[in-house]
Amino acid sequence: MDTTLENILLHVSLSPVLDSGDSQAAELLLLQACLNGLKIARVSLWCFDDNKDVITCEQLIDKDLPLSSEKSTFNRRDLPAYFSALDHQRVIRATDARNHPATAEFTEDYLIPSNIFSMLDVPIRFGGEMIGIICCEQKKTIKHWTDDETHFVAALADLYGRALTASQKKQYQQQLEQLNQQLERRVAERTEQLEKHIHELQHTQAQLVESEKMASLGTLVAGVAHEVNTPLGIAITANSHCVELTDKLQKLLESNTLSRSKLEATIMALRDSHGVIERTLNRSAELVVNFKKTAVDQSSYDIQTIDLADYILTLVSTLKPYTKSYNVSHIIQCPTPVNITTYPGAIAQVITNLVINACIHAFEQDNNDNQIVFLIEQKHKDKDKVELTVQDTGKGIAKVDQKRIFEPFYTTKRSNGGSGLGLAIVYNLVASTLGGTISVESTLGNGTSFRLTLPVKCPTASNPIKKMESS
The missing domain is CATH 3.30.450.40 (GAF domain)
Incomplete structure (x- = not known):
């Protein structure tokens, strides 16, 4: 070229x-x-x-x-x-x-x-x-x-x-730059939508938790009111009997017909009545104290250090008016004392929901041998955690249902008024508020075990419900 x-x-x-x-x-x-x-x-x-x-x-x-x-x-x-x-x-x-x-x-x-x-x-x-x-x-x-x-x-x-x-x-x-810009805009829009939805879900979650707390309190209030009414009624009857004996004693004294034997018999009857009044009022006072403590815990989330076994014992005593109709006995097993720093209110709500859930779904009311066992263990290999197993002797849960029982609004008792929120809220409280995990094991006919693994010291930072309630 x-x-x-x-x-x-x-x-x-x-x-x-x-x-x-x-x-x-x-x-x-x-x-x-x-x-x-x-x-x-x-x-x-x-x-x-x-x-x-x-x-x-x-x-x-x-x-x-x-x-x-x-x-x-x-x-x-x-x-x-x-x-x-x-x-x-x-x-x-x-x-x-x-x-x-x-x-x-x-x-x-x-x-x-x-x-x-x-x-x-x-x-x-x-x-x-x-x-x-x-x-x-x-x-x-x-x-x-x-x-x-x-x-x-x-x-x-x-x-x-x-x-x-x-x-x-x-x-x-x-074109790639335009697509990237469009993608960034779409991601930003989707992120904004997701944040909005998350905020709405958190708000709804807080409302559901609050509603469930109020429902739990309502159950406690109704049961305790019934339980307190019985000893108070006995105390009122015994007090009326004391008034009647006092009036009779006064009439005998005024008519100069009071004998030593009648005086001794009246004093003995008055002592018996006073004993009945004292026992029933003490029982009422104990119920009120336990109820007050549990009610305060369930209505607020304040972090405290508690003896887990003693706290559960106090809690189940306030649930007896409800569980009594299902012939439920509670057994608490704790080989060694376990103190944890946590949110007692969340623990109270979790236990209340699990007990009520067992009564509704697991137990037959005509069975006289219904039991709920609370087993508290602290593993030697991991002293930062404690295991709380809540085991019932009910009819168990089918495997197909075990996979979904923690899903919101999933219930096998829809026709009987079940909302499907109890165990969903339990899962959320354990995972979000208490910083732990929960799992279920069950066999049809052999009862159900819920195993909670909780930190000995609850992480105070991971409590979205508490933050929303305070905001």
Whole structure:
């Protein structure tokens, strides 16, 4: 190849414009190289449509005309010989374009008006297909196209493929950036929606927990009220009997008919009545104290250090008015004293829900041997945790139900008024508020065990319900 052409080709191949992604600038660079190398006055770049039936001028440089963005087109139906020659994807070297079999069709409408005598059309290939041509045209005189000139334009056509690759890459990058921006916007919107939903769920969760606490308190209030009413009724009856004995004693004294034996019998009866009053009032006072302690715990979440076994003993005593109708006996097993720093209110609610859940779902009221065993153990290998197992002797839970019992609103007692929230709230309290874990083991006919693993020192930071209630 001619040295001048080689130098121009080298200059073009080293130009950063080819790899800039600016296809229009690359087209102008290549066409200008054609003008300079071939010393012609007119060159253009044409591209096919998808069916290769139409070819459109994408860029034209004519030294006698200003640069124009107007796009000319030619159709296969108007130029069948020319398009047939292009179908073979070969170079068209028309020294006398007006008489060449492939280009003669252009004579009247194109060659003569533009004063063109010679044409050199070199195919542009990209991705294994011919996508267009570089058209070099000589005006005013006939030009004999040399092999070097043909190879030179063919090399420039190949470089145009490189420019198209860079342009596609730039487009892909821009599309990727747009997609990333859209994705970031969608992620931000979705995050905002999720945060809103989480806030709503936390608010709903707090409301459900509060409702469940009030329901538990309602159960305690009703049961304790009934339980306290019985000893108070006995105390009132015994007190009335004391008043009656005192009145009789006074009448005997006023009528001077009081004998020693009657006085001793009356004093003995009064002592018996006073004993009954004292025992029943002490029992009532004990119930009120336990109820007050449990009620305060369930109505607020304050962190305290408690003896877990003693606390559960106090708690189940307040539940006896409810569990008595199910003939439930409570057994607390604790080999060694275990003190934990935790939220007693959450513990109270968890135990209350588990006991009530056992009464509703596990026990038959006509069974006189219903038991709930509380086993408290502190493993030697992990002294930072304590295991609390709540085991009943009820009818057990089917395996298909065990997988879902902690799901909100899942219940097997929907027809009997079950809400499906009791164990869901238990799970949430254990996991979120108490910082522990809970699992269930059960076999139909052999009872159910809920195993709670609790930290000896509750993490005060992970208490979203408490934070929401205080906000």
